[in-house]
Amino acid sequence: MSDLALVLNSGSSSIKFQLVDPERHATDEPFASGLVEQIGEPEGRVTLKYAGETHTTTAPIPDHNVGLDMAFELMNEHGCGPAEVEITAVGHRVVHGGILFSSPEIITDEILGMIRDLIPLAPLHNPANINGIEVARRILPDVPHVAVFDTGFYHSMPPAAALYAINKDVAAEHGIRRYGFHGTSHEYVSRHVPEMLGRPAEEVNQITLHLGNGASATAVRGGRAIDTSMGMTPLAGLVMGTRSGDIDPGIVFHLHRSAGMSIDEIDRLLNRDSGVKGISGVNDFRALGELIEEHNEDAFLAYNVYIHQLRRYIGSYMIALGRVDAITFTAGVGENAANVRADAMANLENFGIRIDPERNAERSSLAREISTDDSPVKVFVIPTNEELAIARYAVELANRSR
Numbered sequence: 001m002s003d004l005a006l007v008l009n010s011g012s013s014s015i016k017f018q019l020v021d022p023e024r025h026a027t028d029e030p031f032a033s034g035l036v037e038q039i040g041e042p043e044g045r046v047t048l049k050y051a052g053e054t055h056t057t058t059a060p061i062p063d064h065n066v067g068l069d070m071a072f073e074l075m076n077e078h079g080c081g082p083a084e085v086e087i088t089a090v091g092h093r094v095v096h097g098g099i100l101f102s103s104p105e106i107i108t109d110e111i112l113g114m115i116r117d118l119i120p121l122a123p124l125h126n127p128a129n130i131n132g133i134e135v136a137r138r139i140l141p142d143v144p145h146v147a148v149f150d151t152g153f154y155h156s157m158p159p160a161a162a163l164y165a166i167n168k169d170v171a172a173e174h175g176i177r178r179y180g181f182h183g184t185s186h187e188y189v190s191r192h193v194p195e196m197l198g199r200p201a202e203e204v205n206q207i208t209l210h211l212g213n214g215a216s217a218t219a220v221r222g223g224r225a226i227d228t229s230m231g232m233t234p235l236a237g238l239v240m241g242t243r244s245g246d247i248d249p250g251i252v253f254h255l256h257r258s259a260g261m262s263i264d265e266i267d268r269l270l271n272r273d274s275g276v277k278g279i280s281g282v283n284d285f286r287a288l289g290e291l292i293e294e295h296n297e298d299a300f301l302a303y304n305v306y307i308h309q310l311r312r313y314i315g316s317y318m319i320a321l322g323r324v325d326a327i328t329f330t331a332g333v334g335e336n337a338a339n340v341r342a343d344a345m346a347n348l349e350n351f352g353i354r355i356d357p358e359r360n361a362e363r364s365s366l367a368r369e370i371s372t373d374d375s376p377v378k379v380f381v382i383p384t385n386e387e388l389a390i391a392r393y394a395v396e397l398a399n400r401s402r
């Protein structure tokens with residue numbers, strides 16, 4: 001077998017893992033995949049999918065160390081663990097790379113220290129990522145570990161797009177600027193577009209729309225991100241499942257001063273109880289669609305607010321790019337919700353965007369065009385695969401370092 005990478009996405013109470021052959025086709029199932037969940041709760045669970053079967057262990061999982069040990073035991077038991085298969089590299093998803101990291105890095109103690117220094121910028125995410133890195137390095141000490149940063153793709157964004165118009169000394173002291181997130185997904189999808197257009201990457205201007213639970217839009221010129229909707233944190237930009245996206249910052253002061261909410265309460269409100277869920281009560285687009293069919297007004301309103309904000313960003317990126325060759329939808333909502341794509345692209349014929357309703361309605365797990373043959377701007381659906389992208393980086397860097 002060719003190289004296999006172990007890809008880890010370590011959250012505060014869960015670890016997602018995949019064993020991925022980086023040479024495989026984007027739509028193939030990973031070699032093995034699984035989830036360690038409810039870490040730190042009375043009952044935890046490890047699930048493994050391998051060779052068409054699903055295996056589960058339940059037991060208390062006090063911390064990430066125990067969780068990853070259990071995952072490896074389960075993998076070994078079923079013939080796909082490090083005891084049986086050779087792992088060329090471990091790829092770690094790291095949410096925040098600040099202005100320090102523009103591309104993936106082999107993890108050394110020094111690099112880990114730098115990721116630790118970025119904790120103030122991502123107090124929820126980076127500690128969990130670091131935890132996963134430390135545990136995996138303990139279990140697989142002889143394999144190269146590679147950090148792939150969600151922010152890396154945005155490192156070279158022009159200052160006009162990256163800077164906020166706030167006091168520059170305060171901004172410099174506290175690292176306040178637009179970092180952008182979901183970069184691995186936007187980069188993966190945007191790299192596929194020139195192939196679909198049959199044009200050199202340097203010539204292509206495009207907008208990529210990652211619409212999942214979290215959602216973001218990115219403008220890409222010649223392979224380089226020139227603007228993106230998420231900001232210093234992943235709370236900004238588009239309306240999301242539970243996150244507000246852009247709001248007037250004055251609302252935060254008002255909620256604190258007039259409504260008496262604490263900063264933590266406001267944080268929870270904007271991150272977990274807002275967005276589509278905040279207006280309709282549900283965050284999943286399938287549930288939202290069912291409510292709309294039942295003529296639920298709040299669901300209809302939530303959907304319209306979501307679409308309005310999405311179109312706002314598409315419009316502003318069309319201006320930022322000047323000429324747009326392609327617009328691409330990806331992630332759970334972008335890949336599956338034909339109505340979202342149709343409504344986001346409706347009545348834009350004057351801007352050269354023509355959707356073919358039949359192509360748009362077709363369900364497929366393949367990359368595909370949904371615009372008409374004569375549409376000057378091509379519209380695509382390209383399934384994202386962040387794990388595959390991370391696996392490719394990890395194996396590439398590991399092989400280069402040998």
Ligand code: ADP
Pocket residue numbers: 211212213214241283284285286331332333336337
């Ligand atoms: P994450 O941001 O957690 O990676 P995903 O990219 O997996 O999320 O997207 C998850 C979301 O995709 C779900 O919340 C759901 O709203 C949406 N989704 C998934 N399948 C469908 C579908 N068939 N139709 C509409 N929406 C879907």
